[in-house]
Amino acid sequence: MSDVKKDHNLGSGTGAVAGALTGAAVGSAAGPVGSLVGAVAGGVIGSKAGDSIAEAVNPTGYEKHFQDTYTKTPYYNSSRDWNDYQPAYKYGYDTYGEYRGKQFDSVEPELERKWDATKGNSRLAWDEARGAVRDGWHHIERAIPGDADNDGR
Incomplete structure (x- = not known):
C-alpha cells in the first residue's frame, strides 16, 4: 500500500473512531439503540472528516x-x-x-x-x-x- 493511501486510511480511521465515540455519547440520550445509531452515524461522519484532514495534513x-x-x-x-x-x-x-x-x-x-x-x-x-x-x-x-x-x- 502506498504511503499516501496508508496516511489517508489512518486519518479516516482516526476520524471514524472519534466520530463513533461522540455519536454514541450523543445517542445515549435515546437509550441503547440511540447509542448504536449515534455510533454508526458518528463513525461515518468522523471517517469523512478524518479523511479530509489527512488530505490536507x-x-x-x-x-x-x-x-x-x-x-x-x-x-x-x-x-x-x-x-x-x-x-x-x-x-x-x-x-x-x-x-x-x-x-x-x-x-x-x-x-x-x-x-x-x-x-x-x-x-x-x-x-x-x-x-x-x-x-x-x-x-x-x-x-x-x-x-x-x-x-x-
Whole structure:
C-alpha cells in the first residue's frame, strides 16, 4: 500500500473512531439503540472528516514536522523526550476533526479532562502537554482553508 493511501486510511480511521465515540455519547440520550445509531452515524461522519484532514495534513509528515521541531518550542522541557510529546501532538491531530469549526480555547476544558485517558505512556501532565496539543491543532487549522482559529494565536 502506498504511503499516501496508508496516511489517508489512518486519518479516516482516526476520524471514524472519534466520530463513533461522540455519536454514541450523543445517542445515549435515546437509550441503547440511540447509542448504536449515534455510533454508526458518528463513525461515518468522523471517517469523512478524518479523511479530509489527512488530505490536507499528511499524518506522517505532521508527526515528522513536530519531531524535528518540538525541542525548539517555548513549552519544551529538556527532562522530557519525544516519547512524552508525541502523544500530545497526536492528540491535537486526532481531536481536531472531532471539534472542527470550534476554537481550541472553547474545547480545551474537555480536552484536558480526556488527556489522562489518552496520553498513554507520556509523562506530561495537561499543563505541560497543552502547548503541544494546541500547536498540533493550529498546524491543521492553517493547512485547511477556511478553518483558521480567530483567537489570534
